[in-house]
Amino acid sequence: MPTNVIMPQMGESVAEGTITKWLKKLGERVERDEPLFEISTDKVDAEIPSPAAGRLAQILVKENETVAVNTVVAVIDGEGAALAAPVSEMPSLKSEIPTPPPAPAPALSGETAAGPSAPPAQAPFSEPATGAPVKSSPLVRRIARENQVDLARIKGTGLGGRVSKKDILTYLEERQKPRGGRHSRLLQCRSKCRRWCSAAPLRSSP
Amino acid sequence: MALMTYLEAIRQGIWEEMERDSSVFLLGEDIGVYGGAFKVTAGMLEKFGEERVIDTPICESAMVGAAVGAALMGMRPVVEMQFMDFIACGFDQIVNMAAKIHYRWGPAVPLVIRGPSGAGVHGGPYHSQSNEMWFVHTPGLKVVIPATAYDAKGLIKAAIRDDNPVIFYEHKFLYRRIKEEVPEQDYVVPLGKAAVRREGSDISVITYGAMVWTALEAAGALEKEGISLEVVDLRSLLPYDEEAVLASVRKCNKVILLHEDTRTAGMAGELAALIAEKAFEDLDGPIVRITAPDTPVPFSPPLEEYFLPNAQKVVDAARKLAAY
Numbered sequence: 001m002p003t004n005v006i007m008p009q010m011g012e013s014v015a016e017g018t019i020t021k022w023l024k025k026l027g028e029r030v031e032r033d034e035p036l037f038e039i040s041t042d043k044v045d046a047e048i049p050s051p052a053a054g055r056l057a058q059i060l061v062k063e064n065e066t067v068a069v070n071t072v073v074a075v076i077d078g079e080g081a082a083l084a085a086p087v088s089e090m091p092s093l094k095s096e097i098p099t100p101p102p103a104p105a106p107a108l109s110g111e112t113a114a115g116p117s118a119p120p121a122q123a124p125f126s127e128p129a130t131g132a133p134v135k136s137s138p139l140v141r142r143i144a145r146e147n148q149v150d151l152a153r154i155k156g157t158g159l160g161g162r163v164s165k166k167d168i169l170t171y172l173e174e175r176q177k178p179r180g181g182r183h184s185r186l187l188q189c190r191s192k193c194r195r196w197c198s199a200a201p202l203r204s205s206p
Numbered sequence: 207m208a209l210m211t212y213l214e215a216i217r218q219g220i221w222e223e224m225e226r227d228s229s230v231f232l233l234g235e236d237i238g239v240y241g242g243a244f245k246v247t248a249g250m251l252e253k254f255g256e257e258r259v260i261d262t263p264i265c266e267s268a269m270v271g272a273a274v275g276a277a278l279m280g281m282r283p284v285v286e287m288q289f290m291d292f293i294a295c296g297f298d299q300i301v302n303m304a305a306k307i308h309y310r311w312g313p314a315v316p317l318v319i320r321g322p323s324g325a326g327v328h329g330g331p332y333h334s335q336s337n338e339m340w341f342v343h344t345p346g347l348k349v350v351i352p353a354t355a356y357d358a359k360g361l362i363k364a365a366i367r368d369d370n371p372v373i374f375y376e377h378k379f380l381y382r383r384i385k386e387e388v389p390e391q392d393y394v395v396p397l398g399k400a401a402v403r404r405e406g407s408d409i410s411v412i413t414y415g416a417m418v419w420t421a422l423e424a425a426g427a428l429e430k431e432g433i434s435l436e437v438v439d440l441r442s443l444l445p446y447d448e449e450a451v452l453a454s455v456r457k458c459n460k461v462i463l464l465h466e467d468t469r470t471a472g473m474a475g476e477l478a479a480l481i482a483e484k485a486f487e488d489l490d491g492p493i494v495r496i497t498a499p500d501t502p503v504p505f506s507p508p509l510e511e512y513f514l515p516n517a518q519k520v521v522d523a524a525r526k527l528a529a530y
Contacts, residue, residue, distance in 0.1 A: 139459050142487040159530045165459055165490040 003052040005074040007067050010041045017041040018066040019073060024056045030076065037073070054078015135162040143168050149175075210388050213381040215355040216320075217246050219362035220284060222392060224254055227282060230366055231258040233269050234286030243288045244322055244381060266296035270319065274303045277317040282366055287321030290375060291335045304371040305346030314369040320362065322378035323351075324416055324466060325498075325514055329378075330505035336415070336467040336498075341373045342444045342476075348397055349444040351375040353418035355386040357441055360395030368397060377416040384419075400447035402454065406436030409524050410454040412477055413464040414440040417515060421464055424520035433528045443473055451477060452485050459490035460527050464515060469497040491530040494523055 007017045021038040024030050036050040057077040061067050134151040136144070140163050144151050151163050154171045158164035210218065224230045231254075232247060238261040241248030251259040262269045266287065273283035287293045293300070300319065307315050325334035341349050348370050352358040358376070365372040403418055404425050411421040418439045425435035438454045440446050455461050461481060463474035474495040481493055496515045504510050 137490045138487045139490040162530065164530070 002057060003054070003076045003078075004072045005036065005051060005076060007039070007061075007069050007071045007073050008048060009069040010039070010046060011043045014041050014043050014069065016066055016068050019061050019063055020045070021063060022059060023047075024050075026056055026059055028056050029078075030054065030056055050076065052076050052078065135160060136168075137162070137164070139165055140168050143172075147172055207387040208390050209385060210355055211382050212352070212355045212358050212376070212384040213244065213246055215359035215386075215388050216362050216376060217248070217250075218388070218390070219359040220247070220366070221250065221253070223282075223363055223366040224250070224258065226392075227366075229280060230282045230284060231260065231276075232284050232286065233260050233262050233273055235262055235264055235269075235288050237261060237286050242286060244378065246376075247286065266292055266294075267299050270296035270299035270304065273317045273319075274299055274307070274315060277304075277315045277371075278307070278313055282316050282318075284318045284320060284366060287319060289329075289333050290321045290323035290337060291332050293319065293321070293337065293373075294340075297340075300341070300347070300371070300373070301344045305344050308370070309346060315371050316366075316369045318362070318365045318372045318374055320365075320374035320376060322381065323375045324377040324379055325503045325510060326379040326416065328505070328507050328510060329503070331502040334503035334510075336375075336465070338373070338375055338443055339467060339472060342473065343471075346371070347444060348372040348442065349375070350397060350442050351377070351415045352395075352441060353377070353380070353403075353415055353439050355384050355388050357395050357401070357439075359388055360393055361397070361441065363392070364394040364397050367394065372397070375415065379416050380419075395441070398442045398445040398447060400441055400450035401439045402436065402450070403439050404435065404437040406434040406458065408434040408458055409460045409462055409527055410436045410438060410458040411462045411464055411520065411524075412438045412440065412451055412454065414443065414473070415466060417464050417466050420515060420517050421520060423517035424524065427517060427521050428524055431525070433524055435524060440473075446473075446477075448480060448484075451480060455481050455485045456488045459488055460530070461489075462494045462496060462520065462523055462527065464496045464520060466498060466514060468500045469495065470500050472497050491527050494527055496520055496523055 010017065017039040018041070019037055020040045023035050023037055030036055030050045030053065032051070032053040033049040035047045036056075038047050039045065054076040055078050056074060058075040059073070060075070061071065061073040067073065134154075135156060135158070136151055140151070143149070143165070149168065149171065151168075154163050154167050156163035157167055220232070224232075232250065234242065234247070236243060237247040238251040238256065238259045241250075247259065262272075269285050273285045276283045287296075296319075304315050304317060307313060323338070324336050327334070338349055338351060341347050348365070348368060350361050350365055350372060352361045362374060365374050404422055406425065411425070413421050418437065421435065421437045425437055428435055436454055436458055438450060440451075463477050465473050467473065472495075474497055478493045478495065481489070496519055498513050498515065501513065504513050
C-alpha cells in the first residue's frame with residue numbers, strides 16, 4: 001500500500017513550508033524514520049524523516065517550491081504501508097489553520113488519494129441493525145445491554161416515542177412470561193431496582 | 207424537646223457551645239447591646255460578658271482578620287455578618303488567609319463566619335444574595351446551609367467544633383417561619399452529610415436551604431398526580447455528600463437540581479457534572495436545573511417573585527421530566 005508523505009506543520013502558527021532538498025532520489029529505497037527531505041519554514045529549518053519504509057515512488061513537490069502544510073509532497077510504495085497514516089487521520093494538524101485540500105495528485109491511483117475523500121467514520125456505538133436509531137436514555141441502553149434486548153422491538157411511550165425505563169422494564173417482564181419461570185437477569189435487574197428503592201435514607205431527625 | 211424557630215435553634219446552638227468551651231467567642235456588628243440585626247445573639251452579652259461578645263466597627267475585613275488571628279492563637283471565634291452580602295468586604299481575609307493558612311503553614315484555623323442570606327423578603331440586591339458559591343469554589347473552606355431548625359442547631363455546633371474555617375449560611379426567610387421540635391440537649395449534625403427529606407421513586411430533587419421547603423411543597427402537590435419526588439437536602443455544599451446525591455439519582459433515574467442562587471456556575475452545575483461523570487448510565491432523562499436567572503436579586507416584589515424558583519416552577523418541570 002502506498003503512503004502519502006506530507007508537508008509537516010512545524011509549530012502551531014506555521015502555515016507553509018519550502019522543500020529545500022530531497023535526500024532520496026525517485027525510485028530509491030528509504031527506511032521508516034530515515035531522513036527523506038529538508039524543509040525551511042518561517043520558524044525552523046528541519047530534516048523530515050520518512051513516515052514509512054519502501055520505495056520513493058513519486059516526488060510531487062520539487063526543491064525550492066513552497067506548499068501549504070499537509071500538502072502531499074511524495075508517495076512511498078512498499079511493505080511499510082501498515083504503519084502509514086493516511087493524511088486524513090491527522091486532524092490535529094488541520095484545526096488551527098485552514099489549509100487547502102491536499103494538492104491534486106493526478107498521477108496517483110484512486111487508492112492513494114487520501115484526504116477529504118477518506119471513508120466516513122463508523123459510529124462508535126451501533127444499535128442492532130434495525131434501521132433508524134431508537135430514542136432511549138443512557139439507563140435504558142444499559143438495561144438493554146445487560147439483558148440483550150434489541151431496543152427496536154420495544155414500543156416507546158416517552159416523549160417522541162422514546163423508550164423509557166418503564167417501557168423496557170415492562171418489556172422485560174412480558175418477555176419472561178411465556179417461559180413461566182423468571183429469568184435470572186430480570187431478577188437481578190429487579191432486585192437492583194429494589195435495592196435502589198430501599199437505599200438507606202440519610203436522616204437528621206431522631 | 208422544645209418548639210423553637212430556626213433562629214432560636216441557631217441561638218441555642220451557639221449558646222451551648224459558649225457554655226461548653228470557653229475559647230468560643232463572638233464578633234460582629236451590633237451583636238452585643240443590640241443583640242444583632244435579627245436578634246440571633248440576643249441575651250448573650252448579659253450571659254457571657256463583653257470579652258466574649260464583642261461589638262466591632264463596621265469593617266468586615268477587620269472582623270475576619272481578627273478572627274483569623276484569634277483562631278491561630280487557639281480561640282474559636284464566631285463572626286456574624288449582619289447580612290451575608292457584606293461578606294464581600296472581608297473576602298481577602300477569608301479566601302487568602304483563613305482558607306489557605308492550614309495548607310501553607312499547618313496550623314488549624316477554627317472559625318465560623320455566619321449570617322443571613324437569601325431572598326424572598328423584599329430586601330433588594332444588597333440584602334438578598336445567595337453568594338455561597340464564592341466560597342464553595344475556595345478550597346480550604348467548608349460551606350454549610352441548614353434548612354431545618356434541627357439542622358440549624360446541630361450544624362452550627364458542628365461548625366464551631368470543626369477545626370477548619372466554616373462559612374455558615376442562615377436563610378433569613380426561614381428564621382422565624384420554620385418552627386420545629388428541637389432537642390434541648392447536646393447533639394451535632396455532621397458536616398458534609400446530606401439528608402433525604404422525603405422518599406420518592408420517580409424524580410430526585412436535589413436542593414438546599416429554603417428551596418428544600420419549596421421542593422417538599424411541590425412533592426406534595428405532585429403526589430396526587432402519581433408523580434413521586436424524592437427530596438434530598440444537601441445541608442453542606444463544601445464538602446458535599448456525593449454518595450447521597452448519586453444514591454438518589456441511581457434510585458430515581460431522573461433528577462432536578464434546584465437552588466435559589468443564580469444559574470451559571472451554581473451548585474446545580476457542579477452536581478450535573480458529578481452526575482454525568484458518575485451516574486451517566488443511571489439517567490433516564492436530561493438533568494434539569496431550576497434556579498434563579500443570572501441577574502442580581504430584584505427589589506420590586508413582583509420581579510423578585512418572578513426571579514425566585516417556587517413550587518409551581520418545580521411542578522411544571524417535574525411534569526415535563528416525568529413524561530420524557
